[in-house]
Amino acid sequence: MSYPTPIAMRSSLKAAQLEIDWDDDHKSIYSHEYLRVHCPCADCRGHTPDQAKVITGKENVHATHIELAGNYAIRIEFDDQHGTGIYAYSELRNNMCQCPECKTD
Ligand SMILES: [Zn+2]
């Protein structure tokens, strides 16, 4: 099993998006809104799938601070005062990538 590792991250407030370059040559793009709506923290997701909140109205939310969380994830703070989401690299790379190649919906 291989673990995806970012080699570069660029977050733009202007474009409201985060780009991650991975060590497998893949390049991911996520809008800040998408990251906020899919925040993986217990508050947003609940403890079971049926407790997950539907988060809306985040079109104008920006990621204001991104920091490493251990060596497997990043923590993202948003300007709607929410900053408890820890985004695992494997989730970001394998399940959340919004690049044209991966995006399915
Ligand atoms: Zn959350």
Ligand SMILES: [Zn+2]
């Ligand atoms: Zn992708």
